[in-house]
Amino acid sequence: MTDAIAIERLEKTYASGFQALKPVDLAVRRGEIFALLGPNGAGKTTLISIVCGIVNPTGGRVLVEGHDILRQARVTRALIGLVPQELTTDSFESVIATVTFSRGLFGKPADPAHIERVLRDLSLWDKRDTQIRYLSGGMKRRVLIAKALSHEPKILFLDEPTAGVDVELRRDMWEIVRDLKRKGVTVVLTTHYIQEAEEMADRIGVMSRGELLVVDEKANLMRRLGRKTLILRLAEPLAALPPALSAYDLTLTEEGRTLTHAYAATEDRPPVGPLLADLGSAGVVVGDVETRQSSLEDIFVDLVHGGDAPDSAPTTQEAAA
Ligand SMILES: Nc1ncnc2c1ncn2[C@@H]1O[C@H](COP(=O)(O)OP(=O)(O)OP(=O)(O)O)[C@@H](O)[C@H]1O
Ligand SMILES: [Mg+2]
Structure with missing residues (x-):
């Protein structure tokens, strides 16, 4: 046609x-x-x-x-x-x-x-x-x-x-x-x-x-360009990331109150079960887990400015493993 x-x-x-x-x-x-x-x-x-x-x-x-x-x-x-x-x-x-x-x-x-x-x-x-x-x-x-x-x-x-x-x-x-x-x-x-x-x-x-x-x-x-962020809300703020968790690609944010892990929307969700277990062994108590999906606006900003897209409002609330 x-x-x-x-x-x-x-x-x-x-x-x-x-x-x-x-x-x-x-x-x-x-x-x-x-x-x-x-x-x-x-x-x-x-x-x-x-x-x-x-x-x-x-x-x-x-x-x-x-x-x-x-x-x-x-x-x-x-x-x-x-x-x-x-x-x-x-x-x-x-x-x-x-x-x-x-x-x-x-x-x-x-x-x-x-x-x-x-x-x-x-x-x-x-x-x-x-x-x-x-x-x-x-x-x-x-x-x-x-x-x-x-x-x-x-x-x-x-x-x-x-x-x-x-x-x-x-x-x-x-x-x-x-x-x-x-x-x-x-x-x-x-x-x-x-x-x-x-x-x-x-x-x-x-x-x-x-x-x-x-x-x-x-x-x-x-789907192609979107990113997801796994957000772990901590029961108690952390001063620093425990060395035992260095294998996971985690970032400490919100003055130590949350741990985040960003990944491509095309990737599978990171292994939440083992992550929570390792956090538990390190003495970190997780209060809540959610996943955020970047919006079209984030993707646009990313494309045009080549920078990091800010996270959007949560679109999915997924229970921990
Ligand atoms: N007649 C013209 N002579 C010289 N440069 C021009 C002319 N018209 C547009 N431009 C330039 O070409 C570029 C593209 O302009 P254009 O109007 O196509 O952008 P746009 O994507 O429509 O922007 P906007 O979102 O502001 O409408 C701009 O840098 C503009 O200054
Ligand atoms: Mg125009």
Whole structure:
């Protein structure tokens, strides 16, 4: 099956000489929700802008539904809808005029029924005659989505759709995106809210400094790169780790009140039984045992900064052996 988007060795060096994209390869599958994560300046908007035909690549190629974005630009642009990162919405035009005009830009014949459906889906129908400059920030974002959907694209790009948006609207957005997926639309979104990617995405790509560091199914990513920490809460604080326990990779934390052992999520849990027995022989009494699993956010921080991921809230509470 043809991928929705096939990106091969894509590069971008801006006129300033800054290389925003090192060669990037990525295939976005039809019908999936793909989340692109990365810190500020990673190259997410650059990548999206190239696929959408707004920025010219300096190397590589991109196929949209099998069509080359440079040689068949008219075809590929019509297949794509873009909700840009920046809001440019001080317009004097009404909502309905703006969205109707957007459809016309793609050379699609007028279809008032479609425009009505889009505006109703986005709860904008009641505001259809309002000038855009009088809408709230959240409503303006909805208008951007309506514009992007006006010409019935097969692929929708959402560049930080929920930046600065309240919790309720964020949840609405998620529902809108899921609904689009149900209708067969491929969605590529960027976000700084890891929870959003965790909630929505089928697959996740992490970018940093113009490179795509990993691309994987969300669940695989958690399994492959996640880490677990075994935490032993001690009945009495310890001043130092007893030498008899040096064979175990343990760290004394929380002012001697806990012993921790970090291991890869793909590894088996360390042998808790023998460990507890050895602790007992050394006179250390363990009050409680739990296991923590690193979150997607920990994995992200780890990937991007190459540092140690902090432990997240406990997700599993496992009894000692
Ligand atoms: N027109 C331009 N000329 C020169 N450099 C640019 C231009 N546009 C972007 N850049 C640089 O390219 C890099 C990638 O920018 P880009 O906007 O793609 O990042 P991003 O991942 O979308 O970041 P953010 O999360 O802040 O939106 C940045 O260092 C940026 O300063
Ligand atoms: Mg950006």
